[in-house]
Amino acid sequence: MTSAIIVVIEQKEGVPTPPSLEVMTIARTLATQRGAAVVALVGGEGGSETASALGAYGADKIVTHPQDPTESGLWATAVADMARSHEPIAVLLPHTADGKNLGPRLAALLGAPMASDCVDLTADGETLVAKRPVYAGKAMITVAGKSHPLIATLRPNALTAQEQQGEGIVESGQSQEDTAPALAIVLKEILESAERKIDLAEASTIVSGGRGLKAPENFQMIEDLAAALGGAVGASRAVVDAGWRPHSEQVGQTGKTVSPRLYVAVAISGAIQHLAGMRTSKYIVAINKDPEAPIFKVADYGIVGDAFEVVPKMIEAVKNL
Amino acid sequence: MKIVVCVKRVPSTDTRVKIAPDGTSIDPSSVEWIISPYDEFALEGALQIKDEDPDTEVIVVSLASPEATKELRTCLAMGADRAIHIQTDGGSDRDAQTTATALSQVIQEENPHLVLCGKMAVDKDQGQVGILLAYQLGWPCLTEVCQFASKGDAVEAKRESGSGAMEIYEVPLPAVLTVTKGDTEPRYANLKGIMAAKKKPLEEKTDSGGDSSLTVRSMEMPAERSPGRIVGEGPDAVDELIRLLREEAKAI
Ligand SMILES: Cc1cc2nc3c(=O)[nH]c(=O)nc-3n(C[C@H](O)[C@H](O)[C@H](O)COP(=O)(O)OP(=O)(O)OC[C@H]3O[C@@H](n4cnc5c(N)ncnc54)[C@H](O)[C@@H]3O)c2cc1C
Ligand SMILES: Nc1ncnc2c1ncn2[C@@H]1O[C@H](COP(=O)(O)O)[C@@H](O)[C@H]1O
Numbered sequence: 001m002t003s004a005i006i007v008v009i010e011q012k013e014g015v016p017t018p019p020s021l022e023v024m025t026i027a028r029t030l031a032t033q034r035g036a037a038v039v040a041l042v043g044g045e046g047g048s049e050t051a052s053a054l055g056a057y058g059a060d061k062i063v064t065h066p067q068d069p070t071e072s073g074l075w076a077t078a079v080a081d082m083a084r085s086h087e088p089i090a091v092l093l094p095h096t097a098d099g100k101n102l103g104p105r106l107a108a109l110l111g112a113p114m115a116s117d118c119v120d121l122t123a124d125g126e127t128l129v130a131k132r133p134v135y136a137g138k139a140m141i142t143v144a145g146k147s148h149p150l151i152a153t154l155r156p157n158a159l160t161a162q163e164q165q166g167e168g169i170v171e172s173g174q175s176q177e178d179t180a181p182a183l184a185i186v187l188k189e190i191l192e193s194a195e196r197k198i199d200l201a202e203a204s205t206i207v208s209g210g211r212g213l214k215a216p217e218n219f220q221m222i223e224d225l226a227a228a229l230g231g232a233v234g235a236s237r238a239v240v241d242a243g244w245r246p247h248s249e250q251v252g253q254t255g256k257t258v259s260p261r262l263y264v265a266v267a268i269s270g271a272i273q274h275l276a277g278m279r280t281s282k283y284i285v286a287i288n289k290d291p292e293a294p295i296f297k298v299a300d301y302g303i304v305g306d307a308f309e310v311v312p313k314m315i316e317a318v319k320n321l
Numbered sequence: 322m323k324i325v326v327c328v329k330r331v332p333s334t335d336t337r338v339k340i341a342p343d344g345t346s347i348d349p350s351s352v353e354w355i356i357s358p359y360d361e362f363a364l365e366g367a368l369q370i371k372d373e374d375p376d377t378e379v380i381v382v383s384l385a386s387p388e389a390t391k392e393l394r395t396c397l398a399m400g401a402d403r404a405i406h407i408q409t410d411g412g413s414d415r416d417a418q419t420t421a422t423a424l425s426q427v428i429q430e431e432n433p434h435l436v437l438c439g440k441m442a443v444d445k446d447q448g449q450v451g452i453l454l455a456y457q458l459g460w461p462c463l464t465e466v467c468q469f470a471s472k473g474d475a476v477e478a479k480r481e482s483g484s485g486a487m488e489i490y491e492v493p494l495p496a497v498l499t500v501t502k503g504d505t506e507p508r509y510a511n512l513k514g515i516m517a518a519k520k521k522p523l524e525e526k527t528d529s530g531g532d533s534s535l536t537v538r539s540m541e542m543p544a545e546r547s548p549g550r551i552v553g554e555g556p557d558a559v560d561e562l563i564r565l566l567r568e569e570a571k572a573i
Contacts, residue, residue, distance in 0.1 A: 097483025104449040108456030113534035138338040191487040199483035262572040305555035313556040
């Protein structure tokens with residue numbers, strides 16, 4: 001049997017998510033180098049629709065499984081069982097909210113080493129080598145797993161997903177009768193789920209606002225700019241602590257680490273703990289009235305000016321594109 | 322209720338990182354150490370349960386070099402009842418698996434109802450130990466909890482899903498929760514707490530070691546961002562900014 005690289009796919013309504021396709025892309029490169037097969041695993045309803053899209057991203061085989069991935073304990077057991085039967089050299093997944101939760105469960109179940117939040121994976125002979133930020137991106141380490149498989153989560157937007165030739169063989173996995181007992185955590189209630197937002201960590205454009213916006217209602221223009229750019233809204237800790245914005249929007253060392261293609265920081269000073277969460281963004285734009293603000297040190301493009309004048313003009317300009 | 326909080330000492334979040342001569346770790350000489358912020362949130366949550374029910378016992382556990390006694394005393398000053406320090410020689414870099422093993426041995430001896438970890442330690446930024454610990458103990462694990470309260474033989478815990486919805490769970494005990502920032506700030510140790518902490522038990526244990534499953538090959542400084550530019554001042558600069566974003570960066 002050829003060795004396998006397993007990719008755990010996340011999907012929304014039958015469509016694989018962009019971070020999952022990025023993982024597929026790196027898996028394909030590694031598999032080609034190592035003469036291994038890419039085996040994609042998809043769980044839950046919509047699995048078979050998702051499966052049909054994955055061949056075009058380089059899956060040799062796609063296994064669908066009825067288990068709902070939101071039941072993380074049961075899904076982890078199902079994934080570990082499927083992975084074992086392929087004797088994988090690696091199990092790869094996106095470093096998303098679900099991936100962060102699933103990866104260590106797989107490491108526990110498979111007794112495997114794990115590298116979290118990787119920005120690159122390469123093969124060095126038999127060994128898989130992962131590059132990942134530590135100390136909130138103030139340093140990078142290169143780590144190698146001492147045994148197979150290596151579990152690795154890949155930071156969203158770290159690379160660009162690429163389509164490939166081909167289509168994979170689709171199989172359906174079985175739910176095993178005697179999988180581990182459900183870890184008896186009961187979901188009692190879901191609040192404020194009316195609006196399904198894109199997870200900040202996965203967004204490819206983010207517009208963030210800081211304390212310089214002076215009042216919560218002034219975030220309307222941040223929302224409008226984000227909407228015009230097709231992006232998500234982020235915030236500094238100062239405004240989250242003030243209760244202007246929910247914690248889910250906080251970017252930084254004690255919030256989310258994001259790495260979008262475009263990060264627009266409006267009226268944010270650029271404290272080291274904020275930079276920790278966004279400095280690996282591809283392009284950073286800063287709008288701040290203080291030319292000495294540290295945010296300008298990491299910004300690719302800056303405008304020194306009053307956000308209340310600059311942002312409305314930006315919204316208009318983007319809408320007119 | 323008996324609660325164990327796992328705390329790790331890490332470089333302060335505004336530390337300037339310098340790489341040590343070995344090329345695989347940071348130079349600790351000028352580092353200021355703190356308790357990892359998420360572990361402080363976890364401890365605060367435990368102390369709030371104790372505020373409600375004074376019969377609660379809160380035990381902090383750390384696998385750390387001898388110097389970490391200082392951070393454990395800080396936890397005692399904040400209000401924890403006792404501390405267990407599993408002392409490492411300070412040299413070896415532990416991976417998540419062997420860290421979880423060392424912690425689980427102590428936790429099994431203590432047999433608490435609830436174990437709290439931070440969602441991640443802000444040094445290696447891994448976010449693995451809490452979940453690994455839960456699997457070693459065979460207990461359920463709920464991750465990235467932002468608020469929790471005791472409900473007798475269960476805890477009610479709030480967690481935010483990736484899409485921003487708040488989920489409320491009932492977690493049977495014993496269980497492991499990993500904690501993220503919620504609405505409350507960790508309390509400061511006051512003078513009375515600091516005095517009391519001196520008399521609280523701090524037990525030292527020796528670490529049985531373990532082989533790391535990962536090898537750190539190298540540590541490097543991140544690629545410098547190429548210096549940016551100020552496009553201009555005020556709203557007049559907007560058109561040029563948009564042009565650059567479209568034509569040069571191709572980001573919109
Ligand atoms: C342990 C720890 C963890 C932390 N974690 C985080 C974290 O995760 N995320 C985070 O963001 N912070 C974090 N912080 C806080 C951080 O140190 C800063 O305090 C915070 O980021 C400041 O937020 P701000 O930039 O919005 O506010 P400020 O620093 O007050 O900056 C406001 C900026 O707005 C500008 N401004 C004012 N008016 C205007 C205007 N009209 N137009 C344009 N610009 C204007 C000002 O020039 C200024 O630069 C943490 C701190 C600690 C100690
Ligand atoms: N050496 C340690 N001693 C005590 N607790 C730890 C240690 N390492 C990790 N933890 C706990 O596990 C959490 C996650 O750590 P990590 O997996 O390293 O990101 C931390 O927030 C702590 O609660």
